[in-house]
Amino acid sequence: MSRLRALGAFIYDFVIGDDPLIAAGIVVGLGLTAALEGAGVAAWWLMPIAVVALLSLSLRRATR
Protein backbone atom coordinates (compact mmCIF):
# COMPACT_ATOMS: atom_id res chain seq x y z
CA MET A 1 0.00 0.00 0.00
CA SER A 2 2.81 2.39 0.90
CA ARG A 3 4.51 1.59 -2.45
CA LEU A 4 1.25 2.33 -4.26
CA ARG A 5 0.97 5.61 -2.38
CA ALA A 6 4.60 6.44 -3.23
CA LEU A 7 3.91 5.70 -6.92
CA GLY A 8 0.81 7.94 -6.79
CA ALA A 9 2.85 10.72 -5.15
CA PHE A 10 5.56 10.34 -7.81
CA ILE A 11 3.05 10.53 -10.68
CA TYR A 12 1.30 13.55 -9.08
CA ASP A 13 4.64 15.31 -8.62
CA PHE A 14 5.79 14.34 -12.15
CA VAL A 15 2.61 15.54 -13.90
CA ILE A 16 1.07 18.23 -11.68
CA GLY A 17 4.17 19.67 -9.99
CA ASP A 18 4.23 22.52 -7.50
CA ASP A 19 1.08 24.37 -8.53
CA PRO A 20 -2.10 22.43 -9.46
CA LEU A 21 -3.61 25.70 -10.74
CA ILE A 22 -1.41 25.45 -13.85
CA ALA A 23 -2.57 21.93 -14.77
CA ALA A 24 -6.24 22.80 -14.07
CA GLY A 25 -5.99 26.03 -16.09
CA ILE A 26 -4.48 24.24 -19.07
CA VAL A 27 -7.25 21.60 -19.08
CA VAL A 28 -9.89 24.36 -18.96
CA GLY A 29 -8.09 26.43 -21.63
CA LEU A 30 -7.75 23.52 -24.07
CA GLY A 31 -11.36 22.48 -23.37
CA LEU A 32 -12.59 26.01 -24.17
CA THR A 33 -10.47 26.06 -27.33
CA ALA A 34 -12.04 22.79 -28.50
CA ALA A 35 -15.55 24.03 -27.59
CA LEU A 36 -15.13 27.32 -29.49
CA GLU A 37 -13.72 25.52 -32.53
CA GLY A 38 -16.65 23.09 -32.36
CA ALA A 39 -19.00 26.08 -32.46
CA GLY A 40 -17.22 27.40 -35.56
CA VAL A 41 -15.23 30.17 -33.82
CA ALA A 42 -11.47 30.40 -34.53
CA ALA A 43 -9.83 29.98 -31.10
CA TRP A 44 -6.05 29.70 -31.71
CA TRP A 45 -5.56 32.96 -29.75
CA LEU A 46 -7.05 31.64 -26.50
CA MET A 47 -4.16 29.48 -25.22
CA PRO A 48 -1.41 32.15 -25.55
CA ILE A 49 -3.61 34.45 -23.43
CA ALA A 50 -4.29 31.60 -20.98
CA VAL A 51 -0.55 30.87 -20.71
CA VAL A 52 0.24 34.49 -19.81
CA ALA A 53 -2.62 34.63 -17.29
CA LEU A 54 -1.75 31.27 -15.66
CA LEU A 55 1.96 32.06 -15.40
CA SER A 56 1.29 35.50 -13.89
CA LEU A 57 -1.27 34.12 -11.42
CA SER A 58 0.93 31.20 -10.39
CA LEU A 59 3.93 33.50 -9.81
CA ARG A 60 1.74 35.84 -7.77
CA ARG A 61 0.60 32.89 -5.60
CA ALA A 62 4.21 31.72 -5.17
CA THR A 63 5.44 35.12 -3.95
CA ARG A 64 2.47 36.19 -1.81
Place this chain on the structure above:
Amino acid sequence: MSRDVLLFLTVFLACAVEGVEAVTIVLAAGLTRGWRSALAGVGAALVVLAAIVAALGPALTVLPIDVLRLVVGGLLLVFGLQWLRKAILRASGFKALHDEDAIFAAELAAAQAAGRDPRGIDGYGFTVSFKGVLLEGLEVAFIVVTFGSNQHNVPLAALAALAAVAAVVAAGVAVRAPLSRIPENTLKYGVGVMLTAFGTFWGVEGAGAHWPGGDTAIPILIAFTFAVSIVLVAGMRRRHSPQVAAR
Protein backbone atom coordinates in the same frame (compact mmCIF):
# COMPACT_ATOMS: atom_id res chain seq x y z
CA MET B 1 14.96 28.23 -38.47
CA SER B 2 13.56 24.95 -39.77
CA ARG B 3 11.26 22.75 -37.74
CA ASP B 4 13.91 19.99 -37.54
CA VAL B 5 16.55 22.36 -36.16
CA LEU B 6 14.09 23.58 -33.50
CA LEU B 7 13.20 19.97 -32.65
CA PHE B 8 16.87 18.98 -32.31
CA LEU B 9 17.73 22.06 -30.24
CA THR B 10 14.76 21.66 -27.87
CA VAL B 11 15.32 17.94 -27.25
CA PHE B 12 19.09 18.46 -26.88
CA LEU B 13 18.72 21.23 -24.28
CA ALA B 14 15.97 19.45 -22.31
CA CYS B 15 17.92 16.17 -22.23
CA ALA B 16 21.16 17.96 -21.28
CA VAL B 17 19.44 19.38 -18.19
CA GLU B 18 18.18 15.93 -17.17
CA GLY B 19 21.65 14.50 -17.91
CA VAL B 20 23.38 17.00 -15.60
CA GLU B 21 21.10 15.95 -12.73
CA ALA B 22 21.68 12.21 -13.32
CA VAL B 23 25.46 12.59 -13.72
CA THR B 24 25.69 14.62 -10.48
CA ILE B 25 24.00 11.77 -8.56
CA VAL B 26 26.08 9.01 -10.20
CA LEU B 27 29.33 10.94 -9.60
CA ALA B 28 28.52 11.33 -5.91
CA ALA B 29 27.67 7.62 -5.60
CA GLY B 30 30.71 6.50 -7.60
CA LEU B 31 33.24 8.66 -5.76
CA THR B 32 32.04 7.63 -2.28
CA ARG B 33 30.72 4.06 -2.69
CA GLY B 34 32.87 2.75 -5.52
CA TRP B 35 32.40 2.86 -9.27
CA ARG B 36 31.47 -0.83 -9.60
CA SER B 37 28.20 -0.37 -7.67
CA ALA B 38 27.41 3.01 -9.20
CA LEU B 39 27.92 1.76 -12.76
CA ALA B 40 25.94 -1.42 -12.05
CA GLY B 41 23.07 0.86 -10.94
CA VAL B 42 23.38 2.86 -14.17
CA GLY B 43 23.34 -0.33 -16.26
CA ALA B 44 20.30 -1.76 -14.48
CA ALA B 45 18.42 1.55 -14.86
CA LEU B 46 19.19 1.67 -18.59
CA VAL B 47 17.81 -1.88 -19.04
CA VAL B 48 14.56 -0.96 -17.20
CA LEU B 49 14.30 2.27 -19.24
CA ALA B 50 14.75 0.38 -22.51
CA ALA B 51 11.98 -2.05 -21.49
CA ILE B 52 9.59 0.81 -20.60
CA VAL B 53 10.25 2.66 -23.88
CA ALA B 54 9.91 -0.56 -25.91
CA ALA B 55 6.56 -1.28 -24.22
CA LEU B 56 5.03 2.22 -24.26
CA GLY B 57 6.65 3.86 -27.31
CA PRO B 58 4.78 1.94 -30.04
CA ALA B 59 1.47 2.46 -28.17
CA LEU B 60 1.78 6.22 -28.78
CA THR B 61 2.12 5.76 -32.53
CA VAL B 62 -1.31 4.07 -32.84
CA LEU B 63 -3.14 7.06 -31.27
CA PRO B 64 -4.86 9.46 -33.69
CA ILE B 65 -2.54 12.44 -34.26
CA ASP B 66 -5.05 15.01 -32.89
CA VAL B 67 -5.51 13.07 -29.64
CA LEU B 68 -1.73 12.66 -29.35
CA ARG B 69 -1.17 16.38 -29.94
CA LEU B 70 -3.86 17.38 -27.43
CA VAL B 71 -2.54 15.11 -24.66
CA VAL B 72 1.15 15.72 -25.35
CA GLY B 73 0.60 19.45 -25.89
CA GLY B 74 -1.27 19.68 -22.58
CA LEU B 75 1.45 17.74 -20.72
CA LEU B 76 4.26 19.80 -22.29
CA LEU B 77 2.41 22.98 -21.33
CA VAL B 78 2.16 21.77 -17.71
CA PHE B 79 5.88 20.82 -17.64
CA GLY B 80 6.96 23.92 -19.55
CA LEU B 81 5.03 26.35 -17.35
CA GLN B 82 6.32 24.65 -14.17
CA TRP B 83 9.92 24.96 -15.43
CA LEU B 84 9.37 28.55 -16.55
CA ARG B 85 7.72 29.44 -13.24
CA LYS B 86 10.74 28.14 -11.31
CA ALA B 87 13.18 29.80 -13.73
CA ILE B 88 11.41 33.18 -13.35
CA LEU B 89 11.36 32.82 -9.55
CA ARG B 90 15.13 32.11 -9.63
CA ALA B 91 15.95 34.86 -12.13
CA SER B 92 14.03 37.43 -10.07
CA GLY B 93 15.66 36.42 -6.77
CA PHE B 94 12.56 34.90 -5.13
CA LYS B 95 14.06 31.39 -5.20
CA ALA B 96 17.65 30.21 -4.69
CA LEU B 97 19.51 29.20 -7.85
CA HIS B 98 19.69 25.43 -8.54
CA ASP B 99 23.13 24.62 -7.18
CA GLU B 100 24.80 21.42 -8.44
CA ASP B 101 27.66 21.96 -5.96
CA ALA B 102 25.20 21.90 -3.02
CA ILE B 103 23.34 18.87 -4.41
CA PHE B 104 26.65 17.05 -4.98
CA ALA B 105 27.79 17.87 -1.41
CA ALA B 106 24.47 16.64 0.05
CA GLU B 107 24.64 13.39 -1.96
CA LEU B 108 28.27 12.89 -0.88
CA ALA B 109 27.43 13.40 2.81
CA ALA B 110 24.47 11.01 2.63
CA ALA B 111 26.54 8.38 0.82
CA GLN B 112 29.41 8.64 3.32
CA ALA B 113 27.02 8.40 6.28
CA ALA B 114 25.27 5.26 5.01
CA GLY B 115 26.45 1.87 6.26
CA ARG B 116 28.58 -0.19 3.91
CA ASP B 117 28.61 -3.86 3.01
CA PRO B 118 32.24 -4.70 2.16
CA ARG B 119 31.22 -7.77 0.14
CA GLY B 120 30.40 -7.44 -3.56
CA ILE B 121 28.05 -4.73 -4.85
CA ASP B 122 27.35 -1.90 -2.44
CA GLY B 123 23.56 -1.62 -2.10
CA TYR B 124 23.48 2.10 -1.34
CA GLY B 125 25.67 3.11 -4.30
CA PHE B 126 23.68 0.83 -6.62
CA THR B 127 20.27 2.11 -5.47
CA VAL B 128 21.18 5.81 -5.58
CA SER B 129 22.61 5.50 -9.11
CA PHE B 130 19.71 3.33 -10.27
CA LYS B 131 17.04 5.74 -9.01
CA GLY B 132 18.83 8.83 -10.31
CA VAL B 133 19.32 7.44 -13.81
CA LEU B 134 15.86 5.85 -14.00
CA LEU B 135 13.96 9.00 -12.93
CA GLU B 136 15.94 11.42 -15.10
CA GLY B 137 15.99 8.84 -17.91
CA LEU B 138 12.20 8.58 -17.82
CA GLU B 139 12.00 12.32 -18.44
CA VAL B 140 14.47 12.01 -21.34
CA ALA B 141 12.42 9.12 -22.81
CA PHE B 142 9.19 11.13 -22.45
CA ILE B 143 10.75 14.13 -24.23
CA VAL B 144 12.11 11.96 -27.08
CA VAL B 145 8.91 9.97 -27.65
CA THR B 146 6.53 12.95 -27.44
CA PHE B 147 8.57 15.43 -29.48
CA GLY B 148 9.63 12.77 -31.96
CA SER B 149 6.15 11.34 -32.58
CA ASN B 150 4.50 14.78 -32.83
CA GLN B 151 7.03 15.99 -35.39
CA HIS B 152 7.08 12.58 -37.16
CA ASN B 153 10.82 12.33 -36.53
CA VAL B 154 11.58 10.05 -33.57
CA PRO B 155 15.09 9.21 -34.93
CA LEU B 156 16.11 12.90 -34.92
CA ALA B 157 14.73 13.37 -31.38
CA ALA B 158 16.59 10.23 -30.23
CA LEU B 159 19.79 11.48 -31.89
CA ALA B 160 19.47 14.83 -30.09
CA ALA B 161 18.95 13.04 -26.76
CA LEU B 162 21.94 10.74 -27.34
CA ALA B 163 24.12 13.72 -28.28
CA ALA B 164 23.06 15.59 -25.13
CA VAL B 165 23.62 12.63 -22.82
CA ALA B 166 27.00 11.86 -24.46
CA ALA B 167 28.12 15.49 -24.07
CA VAL B 168 27.09 15.63 -20.42
CA VAL B 169 28.63 12.23 -19.56
CA ALA B 170 31.89 13.22 -21.33
CA ALA B 171 31.97 16.43 -19.28
CA GLY B 172 31.28 14.45 -16.09
CA VAL B 173 34.05 11.93 -16.84
CA ALA B 174 36.47 14.75 -17.69
CA VAL B 175 35.99 16.74 -14.49
CA ARG B 176 34.90 14.00 -12.04
CA ALA B 177 33.24 16.76 -10.05
CA PRO B 178 29.82 18.43 -10.01
CA LEU B 179 28.98 19.96 -13.35
CA SER B 180 28.55 23.39 -11.81
CA ARG B 181 30.15 25.19 -14.75
CA ILE B 182 27.29 24.15 -16.99
CA PRO B 183 24.82 27.05 -16.75
CA GLU B 184 21.97 24.79 -15.65
CA ASN B 185 19.66 27.61 -14.54
CA THR B 186 19.98 29.34 -17.91
CA LEU B 187 19.43 26.01 -19.70
CA LYS B 188 16.31 25.36 -17.64
CA TYR B 189 14.97 28.82 -18.46
CA GLY B 190 15.47 28.17 -22.18
CA VAL B 191 13.92 24.71 -22.00
CA GLY B 192 10.92 26.10 -20.08
CA VAL B 193 10.35 28.63 -22.89
CA MET B 194 10.68 25.94 -25.61
CA LEU B 195 8.40 23.40 -23.88
CA THR B 196 5.74 26.06 -23.26
CA ALA B 197 5.85 27.24 -26.89
CA PHE B 198 5.71 23.70 -28.38
CA GLY B 199 3.02 22.70 -25.85
CA THR B 200 0.88 25.70 -26.83
CA PHE B 201 1.31 24.92 -30.54
CA TRP B 202 0.44 21.21 -30.32
CA GLY B 203 -2.26 21.60 -27.64
CA VAL B 204 -4.15 24.15 -29.75
CA GLU B 205 -3.81 22.02 -32.93
CA GLY B 206 -4.96 18.94 -30.99
CA ALA B 207 -8.01 20.88 -29.77
CA GLY B 208 -9.03 21.38 -33.41
CA ALA B 209 -7.77 24.94 -34.02
CA HIS B 210 -5.34 26.00 -36.75
CA TRP B 211 -2.52 28.50 -36.38
CA PRO B 212 -2.37 31.38 -38.85
CA GLY B 213 0.78 30.71 -40.88
CA GLY B 214 0.99 27.04 -39.89
CA ASP B 215 4.45 25.97 -38.66
CA THR B 216 5.79 29.54 -38.71
CA ALA B 217 3.75 30.05 -35.54
CA ILE B 218 6.33 27.95 -33.60
CA PRO B 219 9.23 30.46 -33.66
CA ILE B 220 6.72 33.27 -33.08
CA LEU B 221 5.37 31.44 -30.01
CA ILE B 222 8.94 30.90 -28.72
CA ALA B 223 9.68 34.64 -29.10
CA PHE B 224 6.32 35.55 -27.51
CA THR B 225 6.86 33.24 -24.51
CA PHE B 226 10.41 34.52 -24.01
CA ALA B 227 9.24 38.16 -24.18
CA VAL B 228 6.47 37.52 -21.63
CA SER B 229 8.96 35.82 -19.28
CA ILE B 230 11.39 38.77 -19.54
CA VAL B 231 8.61 41.21 -18.64
CA LEU B 232 7.59 39.02 -15.68
CA VAL B 233 11.20 38.73 -14.42
CA ALA B 234 11.63 42.52 -14.65
CA GLY B 235 8.37 43.17 -12.78
CA MET B 236 9.19 40.64 -10.06
CA ARG B 237 12.74 41.99 -9.62
CA ARG B 238 11.24 45.40 -8.94
CA ARG B 239 8.93 43.82 -6.34
CA HIS B 240 11.74 41.78 -4.79
CA SER B 241 14.28 44.64 -4.33
CA PRO B 242 12.19 46.69 -1.82
CA GLN B 243 11.41 43.47 0.11
CA VAL B 244 15.14 42.69 0.44
CA ALA B 245 15.95 46.30 1.36
CA ALA B 246 13.25 46.28 4.07
CA ARG B 247 14.80 43.24 5.83
